[in-house]
Structures are given as structure tokens and as C-alpha cells.
Amino acid sequence: MEFSEKQLEILHVAENLFSKNGFDGTSVRDIAQEAQVNVAMINYYFGSKDKLLDDLFTYRVEKFKMDESILNLTSPVMEILDEMISSYIKYMNSSLAIYQIIAIEAGVKRRLMLSDSYKNLKEHNLQVISSIIHRGIETGEFLSGNDPILIHATMMGTFMNFQMNKTFLKSQLNITTDEAYSKYMESTLVIHLQRTIKALLTYAY
Amino acid sequence: MEFSEKQLEILHVAENLFSKNGFDGTSVRDIAQEAQVNVAMINYYFGSKDKLLDDLFTYRVEKFKMDESILNLTSPVMEILDEMISSYIKYMNSSLAIYQIIAIEAGVKRRLMLSDSYKNLKEHNLQVISSIIHRGIETGEFLSGNDPILIHATMMGTFMNFQMNKTFLKSQLNITTDEAYSKYMESTLVIHLQRTIKALLTYAY
Amino acid sequence: MEFSEKQLEILHVAENLFSKNGFDGTSVRDIAQEAQVNVAMINYYFGSKDKLLDDLFTYRVEKFKMDESILNLTSPVMEILDEMISSYIKYMNSSLAIYQIIAIEAGVKRRLMLSDSYKNLKEHNLQVISSIIHRGIETGEFLSGNDPILIHATMMGTFMNFQMNKTFLKSQLNITTDEAYSKYMESTLVIHLQRTIKALLTYAY
Amino acid sequence: MEFSEKQLEILHVAENLFSKNGFDGTSVRDIAQEAQVNVAMINYYFGSKDKLLDDLFTYRVEKFKMDESILNLTSPVMEILDEMISSYIKYMNSSLAIYQIIAIEAGVKRRLMLSDSYKNLKEHNLQVISSIIHRGIETGEFLSGNDPILIHATMMGTFMNFQMNKTFLKSQLNITTDEAYSKYMESTLVIHLQRTIKALLTYAY
DNA sequence: AATGAATGAGACTTCATTCAT
DNA sequence: TATGAATGAAGTCTCATTCAT
Missing domain, CATH: 1.10.357 (Tetracycline Repressor; domain 2)
Incomplete structure (x- = not known):
């Protein structure tokens, strides 16, 4: 799976927020704001918040x-x-x-x-x-x-x-x-x- | 701290749900429903969802x-x-x-x-x-x-x-x-x- | 209309709180707490929050x-x-x-x-x-x-x-x-x- | 501050209801219903009920x-x-x-x-x-x-x-x-x- | 007569998501 | 492709009131 630069930034922001506040404790708005993108973009790029977590996992898992x-x-x-x-x-x-x-x-x-x-x-x-x-x-x-x-x-x-x-x-x-x-x-x-x-x-x- | 029977049941239900779904992943509605009590009762008994977690912790911590x-x-x-x-x-x-x-x-x-x-x-x-x-x-x-x-x-x-x-x-x-x-x-x-x-x-x- | 001592205290507390926070901005709990009576007592004595206002008014109106x-x-x-x-x-x-x-x-x-x-x-x-x-x-x-x-x-x-x-x-x-x-x-x-x-x-x- | 047409309608409705029922006596539901918008829209547009009052005030105060x-x-x-x-x-x-x-x-x-x-x-x-x-x-x-x-x-x-x-x-x-x-x-x-x-x-x- | 316990209704707000462009 | 606008659903909490004793 290939991620664009914007997608990568979203993933990195999400990773950081999830680790600090948990998945349920992080809203897509939080992510969008910190990544300086539109809220709709998270769903546009990843489909849903759940799928974002999946993608984040896939993106990182290789390194483990x-x-x-x-x-x-x-x-x-x-x-x-x-x-x-x-x-x-x-x-x-x-x-x-x-x-x-x-x-x-x-x-x-x-x-x-x-x-x-x-x-x-x-x-x-x-x-x-x-x-x-x-x-x-x-x-x-x-x-x-x-x-x-x-x-x-x-x-x-x-x-x-x-x-x-x-x-x-x-x-x-x-x-x-x-x-x-x-x-x-x-x-x-x-x-x-x-x-x-x-x-x-x-x-x- | 003394807990009534109803309070204990709520605590037990909350404990179970929190452990399964996390704190943020559990709603007071979920707890109320499974404990078969009114939603308002959680706040009536514990003040807030946060305080419920505190009380649950206090209630259990001794045993650890x-x-x-x-x-x-x-x-x-x-x-x-x-x-x-x-x-x-x-x-x-x-x-x-x-x-x-x-x-x-x-x-x-x-x-x-x-x-x-x-x-x-x-x-x-x-x-x-x-x-x-x-x-x-x-x-x-x-x-x-x-x-x-x-x-x-x-x-x-x-x-x-x-x-x-x-x-x-x-x-x-x-x-x-x-x-x-x-x-x-x-x-x-x-x-x-x-x-x-x-x-x-x-x-x- | 005659008011007992407890009722009078409730009326005085209510008067004070209503004037500070407005009628809607004052809860019967606020009144009960400040008057150091049970919440149920407000309704027991006055019937309802609305009727309490009526009674307060009647109690004071003569003086105006x-x-x-x-x-x-x-x-x-x-x-x-x-x-x-x-x-x-x-x-x-x-x-x-x-x-x-x-x-x-x-x-x-x-x-x-x-x-x-x-x-x-x-x-x-x-x-x-x-x-x-x-x-x-x-x-x-x-x-x-x-x-x-x-x-x-x-x-x-x-x-x-x-x-x-x-x-x-x-x-x-x-x-x-x-x-x-x-x-x-x-x-x-x-x-x-x-x-x-x-x-x-x-x-x- | 610039307000959209929808925002203006909400402001007008809120103004009317606040004047009739007071701030505390008016719910955002009341406003939403009369302005024929979603309840969430009040918060979406104004942030909170309090801020709506602020905005209403700012909007009108010049005229006084x-x-x-x-x-x-x-x-x-x-x-x-x-x-x-x-x-x-x-x-x-x-x-x-x-x-x-x-x-x-x-x-x-x-x-x-x-x-x-x-x-x-x-x-x-x-x-x-x-x-x-x-x-x-x-x-x-x-x-x-x-x-x-x-x-x-x-x-x-x-x-x-x-x-x-x-x-x-x-x-x-x-x-x-x-x-x-x-x-x-x-x-x-x-x-x-x-x-x-x-x-x-x-x-x- | 008095009250602790309990509750349904509704309060404000935030959520993830979708729509129209 | 990208996004501002919008929304239904659900969140927590507080409310006035009533019930059982």
C-alpha cells in the first residue's frame, strides 16, 4: 500500500494521538486539526476511523x-x-x-x-x-x-x-x-x- | 467507603465492560442497560462516569x-x-x-x-x-x-x-x-x- | 397563608437565589442545599417549583x-x-x-x-x-x-x-x-x- | 463578524425566544425547531449556547x-x-x-x-x-x-x-x-x- | 410529617460520517 | 480530487418530580 504525503502526515498525527489518548479518546477532528487537513479528508482518504487504524497498523507492523x-x-x-x-x-x-x-x-x-x-x-x-x-x-x-x-x-x-x-x-x-x-x-x-x-x-x- | 448492593452491581458491570471495551469505549448507557438500572442512576450514585472509575479503583485496589x-x-x-x-x-x-x-x-x-x-x-x-x-x-x-x-x-x-x-x-x-x-x-x-x-x-x- | 419556620427559610433562600440566578437558573437542589433541607421537601411543602415562586410572591407582595x-x-x-x-x-x-x-x-x-x-x-x-x-x-x-x-x-x-x-x-x-x-x-x-x-x-x- | 443567511435566521429565532422565555428558559432544541435546522447546527455554527448569546449581542449591540x-x-x-x-x-x-x-x-x-x-x-x-x-x-x-x-x-x-x-x-x-x-x-x-x-x-x- | 431513593425527560454537546459541489 | 456544510446518533449529565417507607 502506498501513501501520499498528506496521508502519511495524517497517519503520523493519528499515531501520536492514539498513543496518548487511546483510540476512543481521539476524535477525527483532533486528528484533522493537528494534521491541518479537513475533517472530511480522513474519511476521504481512509474510508473510516476504524480503517485508519488498520492502515496505521499495516503501515507500521512491518517494522516490528x-x-x-x-x-x-x-x-x-x-x-x-x-x-x-x-x-x-x-x-x-x-x-x-x-x-x-x-x-x-x-x-x-x-x-x-x-x-x-x-x-x-x-x-x-x-x-x-x-x-x-x-x-x-x-x-x-x-x-x-x-x-x-x-x-x-x-x-x-x-x-x-x-x-x-x-x-x-x-x-x-x-x-x-x-x-x-x-x-x-x-x-x-x-x-x-x-x-x-x-x-x-x-x-x- | 460503603457501597449498597445496587452500587456494587453497577461497579461489577462497569468493571466488566471497561475491561472489555475500555473506559472511553463504554458508555454509561451500556452500563445502565447491563446493570438493569436507570441511566440517571449512575450519576446519582457516583456523581459522574469519571468518579465511577475512581470508586471502582478504590473498591478494588486494596485487593491488589x-x-x-x-x-x-x-x-x-x-x-x-x-x-x-x-x-x-x-x-x-x-x-x-x-x-x-x-x-x-x-x-x-x-x-x-x-x-x-x-x-x-x-x-x-x-x-x-x-x-x-x-x-x-x-x-x-x-x-x-x-x-x-x-x-x-x-x-x-x-x-x-x-x-x-x-x-x-x-x-x-x-x-x-x-x-x-x-x-x-x-x-x-x-x-x-x-x-x-x-x-x-x-x-x- | 401561614408558613412554618422551615418553609420560611426555604422561601428566603429561594428569594435570594432567584434574584441572583433567575428562576430557571436556580434548581430545587440549589435551594434545598442552601436551606439545608431534603430536596423532596420543596415539593412536599410547596407542591412544585412553580408554586414555590407563587408562594414567595404572595408572601412578599403585601410589603410592596x-x-x-x-x-x-x-x-x-x-x-x-x-x-x-x-x-x-x-x-x-x-x-x-x-x-x-x-x-x-x-x-x-x-x-x-x-x-x-x-x-x-x-x-x-x-x-x-x-x-x-x-x-x-x-x-x-x-x-x-x-x-x-x-x-x-x-x-x-x-x-x-x-x-x-x-x-x-x-x-x-x-x-x-x-x-x-x-x-x-x-x-x-x-x-x-x-x-x-x-x-x-x-x-x- | 459576518453571518450566513442560516446563521441570521437562527439568531433571529433565538432573539425572539430568549426575549419571550429568557435564556435559561429557552433550549437549543426550541431554537433549532423554530429555525427549522438540526439541533447540532446551533453548536456547529456558534460553538455553544452561551456563544450564541454573545454573537447575538454583538450582532445587535451596534444598533443601540x-x-x-x-x-x-x-x-x-x-x-x-x-x-x-x-x-x-x-x-x-x-x-x-x-x-x-x-x-x-x-x-x-x-x-x-x-x-x-x-x-x-x-x-x-x-x-x-x-x-x-x-x-x-x-x-x-x-x-x-x-x-x-x-x-x-x-x-x-x-x-x-x-x-x-x-x-x-x-x-x-x-x-x-x-x-x-x-x-x-x-x-x-x-x-x-x-x-x-x-x-x-x-x-x- | 418527612425523606432517602429512584427515575423519565430533557438539557447541552460531540461524534463520525455523508452530501453537494 | 478535495472540502465546507450539514446531520443523525449518541454521548454525559442535570432536572423536577414521585415513590415507598
Whole structure:
């Protein structure tokens, strides 16, 4: 799907507003005003508000696919795992708005979850994780018996928890700016997840 | 705060609808209809839709406090940790609706996050986790250097991730009923979290 | 009609609120709250909000009758006229709230104007003025040909104009307090009206 | 400010209803129905009911400015005074509806009185009256010591009194039609005010 | 006699969408 | 292609009143 410049601007504005106020909490008027276009244009371009969300999702979803090229690396599997976690968290953090929307609107109601591309995305990412784990098992570095689904849920969930409790956690961590919080996630949080997942995969309690 | 039977019914209905459709996606008409009361009654009882959410939150929030009496147990700290994780997940799972609401509405906009009781709840739970970790460090069973904030985020986030991706994960796990999914979380997921957190606290990779 | 103490308090509160916010701008809840009674009590005591206004009117209307005993004075008619104007303005000024209500609600809609007691009041006052004028004509001090209706309208209208433009006139007259404004009306305004009406009645331009 | 034809119709309908039933006594539904437009259109055009009143006021207020060109006339000041009174009353009488609204809503509550244009209007009119009086004093035809504020209040108040007691006065004056009442005000009332004010300005009792 | 609980009606406003151009 | 105008539906909330006790 190709989007014109105007359409792209609308998508970006919508993405921002949806992430701040939720889908239901954002009106097409809000979007039109901030994108400096006519209200009618949203429907003209996207058909409806619902379809706008679909298009936004389709537009962004590709970027949430884990980069499977890391599977081709000859690096030690431990490094590949670290890299996967690090780059995934960094990417999610940089495209936070849409991810927030997905997390919320996928939980709520029918929206998005029905979408095939959403399912494909999830399956792809699980597959990448799964491949890494299997490789580690083959090299004898990872223990078997760990479900990629649980690993993925831990990685994703921990990150999202940091997003959704931003206000509270900033005060707990004595972080004052959004930039510092973002940096914290890309360093301390990444390290925590790397340690956590590696411990899980290597340590038989 | 004391609630009459009618008020409680309204709260329960609202809780259910908010968790399914979000706050903005639920109208007072919807609530009134499902609770079989007059629309005006919602405002009569709670003042406004916003205040209804506040009251619902206040009504439920107490139950999300971790039971600190486990700190008084003389059991090995490892068992206390297991028990904490198990009972917390089980409780969240049984009071899922409100938790879903909190997770979403706390992320979106100003709502709830501002609430003192929300902050108190979070701080209390962090304190309980912190106490357990410190005890483990004292007995030499846990490594030092692990931030309770990260532990808590991992536990909570993983659980929430299971909630918010229910539809997708059910299909991935070949689970057909909500009951089976719930049972999965209270067994497999709990064990996963227990293993994960214990690995983290005991194993220096 | 006899009113209990509670009823009287309600009437006084209603009078005050009606004069400040108008009849439609005042809710029975407002009245109940300020009078510290149950909402249902307004209807219980007065039947309806409309009837409350009726009762308030009936309760107060008697006091707006000009004191006809001044007609029995043997003073010069000029002094009687002065006294009538002075005491009428002073009385209206002291019972301002209800008069404001009457002025507004009588102009708006059907309310009050239909009331017999309102008509009787007006006729009574016109009669008193008329008697004074006639006496002046008989003594040769007043010119004939002046309609009491116009005299009354001038007196009443000028006073009400001062009421309804209070905010503006206070600033124009450099008056800062309500008390000073009230005093202005009972002195300067009274003198103006006395001069105006006497000029009219005695001077054929 | 420019208004479309539809907007003007709404304004006219609103003006009429507000004058009959008061602002609070008129619903946007009433206005929409009588103007034969959609209810939503009132908000679409004017933003809110309050802003509609503002716009109505702005739209009409200009017309209530006394024509200051009469100050340029070389006619005797007595004629200028007569002309001022006559044309002012005639104009108010022809634009009665809005004036009724102003009189009521300016007295009640905060509305309008706060408006700058209202204050400007009042100041302008006082200025015109003041100029005429000063000219009369200069020519030796008027006595000094008369406050234009009191003159204005008398003129305006007497007229408004006739408006607000229309029902009662019609019966007192044996006038059956609104047209006849209107004619009475433009003749007898005007003459009364001219005589009154001239007597006041020329006669030292 | 008095009142807390409850309610239908209607208030103003905003919504996403469509129409006519 | 693009948009200003318009609208029906629905939103939340307040109203005066009544009911059951």
C-alpha cells in the first residue's frame, strides 16, 4: 500500500494521538486539526476511523518484525541472543507510539487482534526466538525445555510494563526526563532482560 | 467507603465492560442497560462516569496489595519467594478485569496514575518484594545487585502480556477455553516466573 | 397563608437565589442545599417549583403596597409626594431580591403577571399616586393632565434601571461597595426622582 | 463578524425566544425547531449556547448606539434633545426583543455585563446625552447640576418599565393590541419623557 | 410529617460520517 | 480530487418530580 504525503502526515498525527489518548479518546477532528487537513479528508482518504487504524497498523507492523538476518550470523549464540534482545527493545522503544496503541487496542475489543498481519508478526518473532534457542540447544549452551512463548512474553511484557508505568517508575528511579528514562530502558533494562533470559536458558535451578 | 448492593452491581458491570471495551469505549448507557438500572442512576450514585472509575479503583485496589504476612513465615526464603509469585499471579488472575483496566487507563492519559492509592499500592508491593530479596541476600541464598523494580516489572509484565495477547496465545498454545487458559497461567506461567526470578537471583551468568 | 419556620427559610433562600440566578437558573437542589433541607421537601411543602415562586410572591407582595396612611396626613401635598417617593424607593431598596425577581419573571413568560395579587398591588399603588396628584391639583399646586401611570413608570423604572445596571453604574459613579451604592440610591436617586416628578407636576414647559 | 443567511435566521429565532422565555428558559432544541435546522447546527455554527448569546449581542449591540450625528445639527438644543429622546425610544421599541434580553440577562448573573461592547455602548450613549446637556448649559437654556447618568436612567428605565409590565399596562390603558401599545409608547410615552427631561433641565423647583 | 431513593425527560454537546459541489 | 456544510446518533449529565417507607 502506498501513501501520499498528506496521508502519511495524517497517519503520523493519528499515531501520536492514539498513543496518548487511546483510540476512543481521539476524535477525527483532533486528528484533522493537528494534521491541518479537513475533517472530511480522513474519511476521504481512509474510508473510516476504524480503517485508519488498520492502515496505521499495516503501515507500521512491518517494522516490528525481528530482523531474521541475525540468524545468519556466525557469532556465538549467546551474542546473537544478546543482540536480538538489545535490538528489539531499542526498536520498540524508538517506535513506542504505535506499540502502545497495539498493546492497548489489541487487548481491548476485537480490534487488531483479528488482523492477519498481527498474527503473522507475532508468529515471525516467535520463530526467530525459537531458532536462536534451538541453535543454543544444539551447541549445548542452552537447556532444553524452555518455551519461546514464555521467553517472548517475558521480554515483551517487561518492556511494556516499563512503558505503562512510566510516571510511577520515573519517580521510583529518580529519573526526571523522558530522555533519561529512554536511555535507562536501552541500557539497564536491556541488560536486565539479557541476564534474565540467559539465566533462564542456562541455569537449571 | 460503603457501597449498597445496587452500587456494587453497577461497579461489577462497569468493571466488566471497561475491561472489555475500555473506559472511553463504554458508555454509561451500556452500563445502565447491563446493570438493569436507570441511566440517571449512575450519576446519582457516583456523581459522574469519571468518579465511577475512581470508586471502582478504590473498591478494588486494596485487593491488589501483596499479602505482607508471608514475610513473617519462617519458611526458607526460596519458598517464600515461590509463594509470593504464585499467590500474586493467582490473585491477579482472579481479579483480572480491574487489572486490565488499570493497565490500560494508567497508560493512557492522566487517569488513575495520579491517584495516591495507586502509588501506595505499587510502593507496597515493591516493598514486599524488596524485603524478600534482602532476606535472601542475608541468608546468602540470593545474589545482591538485583533491583526489585526490575523483578517486579518482569513478573507483572509477563503476566499482563499473557492477558493482552490472550486471543493470539490461546491459538498458539492450542488452548480452546478461557478456563484452560486461566489454568495454564496459574500453573505453567507461575512456574516459569518462579524459575525465571530464582535463576536471576541465584545465578550469576 | 401561614408558613412554618422551615418553609420560611426555604422561601428566603429561594428569594435570594432567584434574584441572583433567575428562576430557571436556580434548581430545587440549589435551594434545598442552601436551606439545608431534603430536596423532596420543596415539593412536599410547596407542591412544585412553580408554586414555590407563587408562594414567595404572595408572601412578599403585601410589603410592596404603598402605605396609604400618608394620604391622611395634613402636611402640604408637596411633602406628601416627597415622602411617598422616598419611602417607596427605600422600601424597594430594602426588599430588593424579590423585586428583582418580580421585574424579571413578570417580563418573561406567563409567570406572575397572571396573578391577581400582582394586579391588585399595582392598582393599589397607582391609586395612592393618583390620590396625591389629585389632591395637588385641588390645591392648585399641581398641573392637571399628568397620567399617574406615567409617573409611576418613571419612578419605578428609574429605580429598576439602577438595579439592573448596578455593575456598570457602580464603575461610572466611582462607587466601590454595595453599601455605598445603596446609600446613593436612597439619597441622590431619591432626590432626583423627587425633583423630576415635582418638576413634571408643577412646571409646564 | 459576518453571518450566513442560516446563521441570521437562527439568531433571529433565538432573539425572539430568549426575549419571550429568557435564556435559561429557552433550549437549543426550541431554537433549532423554530429555525427549522438540526439541533447540532446551533453548536456547529456558534460553538455553544452561551456563544450564541454573545454573537447575538454583538450582532445587535451596534444598533443601540445613539446616533451621534444629531450633535452636528444646528437646530436649537431643545429640538435636539427632543429628537434624541424620540429616536432612541423609537429605536429601542423597534428592536425590543434584544433589549429585553439585555435588560434581563445583564441583571442576572455574570452574563453580558462583562462584555466590553456592552460597556462601550453604555458609555457612548451617556456621552451623547452629556454633550446635549452641556450644549444646553452653554446656551443658557439648561440648568447645570443634572447628572447625565440620572437622565439616562430615567429615560431608559421608564421605557423598560413599560416593556416589562406590558400585560398589566395594556389593561390599565384599555389598549387591546400590541400595535396600539407600541404606538402609545412612540407617541404618549415619548412626549412624557420629553416633557419630563426638559422640565428637569429647565426648571429649578 | 418527612425523606432517602429512584427515575423519565430533557438539557447541552460531540461524534463520525455523508452530501453537494 | 478535495472540502465546507450539514446531520443523525449518541454521548454525559442535570432536572423536577414521585415513590415507598
